[in-house]
Amino acid sequence: MREFLTFVSISIFLAAFAGPRDVRAEGGQTHGGGAIVCRSPNGAITRAEVLDVFEARELYGLNPVAVTDVDATRTAMLGSLRSRYLGKSLYPAYLEQTLAMLHPRFKLLNPGVRLEVIPDAFPKINIRGCEIEQLASFNDDGVILLDREIMGALDPLNRLAIELHESAYLLDRKWRKATNSVFARKLVGFLLADHADPKLDPMIAAYDFDVPHAGIYGVQGSMSCRAEIQLRDDGGLRVYHSPGDCPDRISPTPFEANGYGDFLPTGMPDEWHWTNRKPGQTEGYSLVVLKRLGSGAIDLGGETLTFRTQSTRSVRRPLRTRPAQIHSRPRRR
Structure with missing residues (x-):
């Protein structure tokens, strides 16, 4: 893990x-x-x-x-x-x-x-x-x-x-x-x-932000260990994780409460993170980082996943009052 x-x-x-x-x-x-x-x-x-x-x-x-x-x-x-x-x-x-x-x-x-x-x-x-x-x-x-x-x-x-x-x-x-x-x-x-x-x-x-493709990503050599990414309208990522046959390769912590984890930009290019850190907390919390590795791959908590297919899940927006097309601007290489 x-x-x-x-x-x-x-x-x-x-x-x-x-x-x-x-x-x-x-x-x-x-x-x-x-x-x-x-x-x-x-x-x-x-x-x-x-x-x-x-x-x-x-x-x-x-x-x-x-x-x-x-x-x-x-x-x-x-x-x-x-x-x-x-x-x-x-x-x-x-x-x-x-x-x-x-x-x-x-x-x-x-x-x-x-x-x-x-x-x-x-x-x-x-x-x-x-x-x-x-x-x-x-x-x-x-x-x-x-x-x-x-x-x-x-x-x-x-x-x-x-x-x-x-x-x-x-x-x-x-x-x-x-x-x-x-x-x-x-x-x-x-x-x-x-x-x-x-x-x-x-x-x-003048600012063109790269974000991962929305869709399903899988771990090399596994058909059931995968993650699904949806693009939030605030620049963040909503990530669903199905551990399948590799339950210990990706931390389950971000996904335990709601079945998904919301990853927000860290401030560094191509990087988002999920954390349960509370304001002022300096220890005893979890941090999981997601990195964009290119047009078709991500690193989720240290595990590389590659893009497989578009998502079939219905869109769930964190901010219900806004359209889901906010991600239409970012460049994908």
């Missing part, structure tokens, strides 16, 4: 895509959002704005949405994205999951401690008399360090903007192999616009 019972922190997934380490006094720091910061002669902040919001207005002529409640605006924005790209792209689902994954990783620095500027922004404009200062930075353990002073000067719009920036830039590094934040900042600017600008469409289309 291939089942992982040891603690696997989300920070492992984050650190894997943090990029080359840029070592500072407090350890490796690399990638993160910046802000335009204006200060009085005595050093007090008089104005602070996330670079994404500033550039959206000054470079692209966008007016940002009004934000008074960060949580409510985030929820509304993600809902609008899901509706707008339903059946076209899985990006809204990946963005939502990345936001949730990163949220507990934010850490405010102690007063008086500042972040060194990371040279991955390549900004074109600034405000005379102001400076671009580092607001956030991925640490080498997956924690996102935040400048406490600048964060305290941000309004709700800009607090939401830095959340979106870290998530969008992480996805950009993973899926488009981005080495700077220029594209991610522009994308965040359009995400926060007060209207649905059609220029957002080609930016979303």
Whole structure:
């Protein structure tokens, strides 16, 4: 039985895509959002704005949405994205999951401690008399360090903007192999616009996510040991498993409660996982990983299965109110 019972922190997934380490006094720091910061002669902040919001207005002529409640605006924005790209792209689902994954990783620095500027922004404009200062930075353990002073000067719009920036830039590094934040900042600017600008469409289309074929997969040399995959409308996979003549080759744990297991993206390309880990739990839970090995094979908990046939099972959607065709966009090689 291939089942992982040891603690696997989300920070492992984050650190894997943090990029080359840029070592500072407090350890490796690399990638993160910046802000335009204006200060009085005595050093007090008089104005602070996330670079994404500033550039959206000054470079692209966008007016940002009004934000008074960060949580409510985030929820509304993600809902609008899901509706707008339903059946076209899985990006809204990946963005939502990345936001949730990163949220507990934010850490405010102690007063008086500042972040060194990371040279991955390549900004074109600034405000005379102001400076671009580092607001956030991925640490080498997956924690996102935040400048406490600048964060305290941000309004709700800009607090939401830095959340979106870290998530969008992480996805950009993973899926488009981005080495700077220029594209991610522009994308965040359009995400926060007060209207649905059609220029957002080609930016979303730049992300093409591979998912396994829906259908039945079997273990080599066995006619009865198989798994069946259905594509969920949130980027996840619903997996049914029939152990047949190989009951010990694939962990039965994900499938015991409902007859199926829901596997969600880990944040790494071609990888999903099922876990019964509860928030804050650090040991004693199970984790089973599913990996896409190509157009016709998967690795389920360490066992290779190959595609055999289309599914005959009736579609069971985890979100009943949405059509099942959300997976029509992903590319299959």
